[in-house]
Amino acid sequence: MQLTRQNGKxxxxxxxxxxxxxxxxxxxxxxxxxxxxxxEELEKKFNESSEHSYKSLTFRESSPxxxxxxxxxxxxxxxxxxxxxxxxxxxxxxxLEEVLKTVQDEADNLSELKRKYERxxxxxxxxxxxxxxxxxxxxxxxxxxxxxxxxxxxxxxxxKIMMERDRLKNDNEKLRMRxxxxxxxxxxxxxxxxxxxxxxxxxxxxxxxxxxxxxxEWTDAFEEQEGSEKEAIQNLLNMLVEIHNKCQTVxxxxxxxxxxxxITLPGKGRKILEQTVQxxxxxxxxxxxxxxxxxxxxxxxxxxxxxxKFIGKTEESLKExxxxxxxxxxxxxxCWYMATKDPPVVLGPIPSEEDIVNKDFFHLYTSSGKHxxxxxxPPLLLHNGGSLLxxxxxxxx
Numbered sequence: 001m002q003l004t005r006q007n008g009k010x011x012x013x014x015x016x017x018x019x020x021x022x023x024x025x026x027x028x029x030x031x032x033x034x035x036x037x038x039x040e041e042l043e044k045k046f047n048e049s050s051e052h053s054y055k056s057l058t059f060r061e062s063s064p065x066x067x068x069x070x071x072x073x074x075x076x077x078x079x080x081x082x083x084x085x086x087x088x089x090x091x092x093x094x095x096l097e098e099v100l101k102t103v104q105d106e107a108d109n110l111s112e113l114k115r116k117y118e119r120x121x122x123x124x125x126x127x128x129x130x131x132x133x134x135x136x137x138x139x140x141x142x143x144x145x146x147x148x149x150x151x152x153x154x155x156x157x158x159x160k161i162m163m164e165r166d167r168l169k170n171d172n173e174k175l176r177m178r179x180x181x182x183x184x185x186x187x188x189x190x191x192x193x194x195x196x197x198x199x200x201x202x203x204x205x206x207x208x209x210x211x212x213x214x215x216x217e218w219t220d221a222f223e224e225q226e227g228s229e230k231e232a233i234q235n236l237l238n239m240l241v242e243i244h245n246k247c248q249t250v251x252x253x254x255x256x257x258x259x260x261x262x263i264t265l266p267g268k269g270r271k272i273l274e275q276t277v278q279x280x281x282x283x284x285x286x287x288x289x290x291x292x293x294x295x296x297x298x299x300x301x302x303x304x305x306x307x308x309k310f311i312g313k314t315e316e317s318l319k320e321x322x323x324x325x326x327x328x329x330x331x332x333x334x335c336w337y338m339a340t341k342d343p344p345v346v347l348g349p350i351p352s353e354e355d356i357v358n359k360d361f362f363h364l365y366t367s368s369g370k371h372x373x374x375x376x377x378p379p380l381l382l383h384n385g386g387s388l389l390x391x392x393x394x395x396x397x
Contacts, residue, residue, distance in 0.1 A: 020124070201337045203345050203382055207389040209337075210380050213330050214393070218377070221327035230395075233376050237350075239310055239328060241378070244335045244347050247302065251291070251339030254298075258287045288342055295336065303332045341383075348379035351394060362394045369396030 199205075218236060225232030259279055279287075306328050307313075311321050318325050338345040348361060355372045357364070361379045372394050379392035 201341075203341065203389060206334065206338055206341075206345055207380055209334050210390050213327075213334060214377050217323070217327040217330045220323035224321050224323050230374055233395075234374065236327065237375060237377070239306075240331050240335075241347065241350070243302075243306055243328070243331045244338070246306075247332070247335040247339040248344060248346070250298070250302070251336070251344065254291055255287060258290060259284070262287060288340070292340055295340065299333055299336050302336060303329050306332055343383040343386075345389070346381050346384050348381045348388070348392060350375045350378050350392075357394060357396050361388060362392045365393050365395040367396055371397055373397040 221236055222232055225235055227235070262283065263279070307318065307325055310328055311317050311325055351358070351362075351372045353372055353374060357370055357372055365376045367373070374395050375392065376395060377393040379388060380390040381387070382389055
């Protein structure tokens, strides 16, 4: 408080000094202007009078001599008059010289006053500078004291606010990313028309694998089959269809079991959702991901099961029919990936003998005709009743 009062007094003193300086400066300027004007007027009058007197004196002093020489040397009366006028003019000259001296003295006094004013002005400016420095120093000390008097909790509170702001920013960014992911998942959820390009087992990739299975493993396994051509083809087709149906069934039941487990509490088996209530899409997507993560184990068990059924469980039988064993393995892998899509990718309907050939869904095998003799390879559909992914192959007649 004392420092604040000192600052106030210093500010008032500086303001008074500045006001006094301005007033003195105006007075000295006004006084100087008056004396300057008076000096200029007297000097002008003196010059005019001196010039006039000099001319008059010269004329009057020369005229009598000329008159005396040329006309009348004895005119004494006029000479006395001229002498009086000369004396009067000389007296005026003396008077004017005295006035001029007085004016010069006044001018000298004015110069001295000007010097005194300048000295005083310099002193006042120096004093103002010192006072301003003192005021600035006092203000600095005041600010420093206020800074030291601030509670430490203010700095801590500011830091906490900044940390909270950063945390809220991060949370906002995470929520935006999460919202984007959810929007994307909802867009892809049970919508096979939109492909997830990050999925290596998306329907278009499965369709490529389906064609490769027919071109490669099917051709090799065909050489190992017994019986006629039709019987060998029918045998390989039956393997594919049975594996497909089994994978579709297992995949569907497995997902239902996961859903049942997710809504059932342990102990008495009370369900947290009614059977009529549909499981939220986010939870369903999570359950689909669980089923997908168990794919290696499930495919291993299914492959072992189908190889034992179609080829035999002994190692000797598997070695004897390696191409068929490889065909069964590839069929199992492909059909399980098809079954785990949401909705599942499926095989198209297999035409019966004597049906009309539908060239929109089938290629011809080795013979053409309007009617179907037998089916060699089924078509592949995006989902049950969905669009065609790959055409099948039939033998015409």
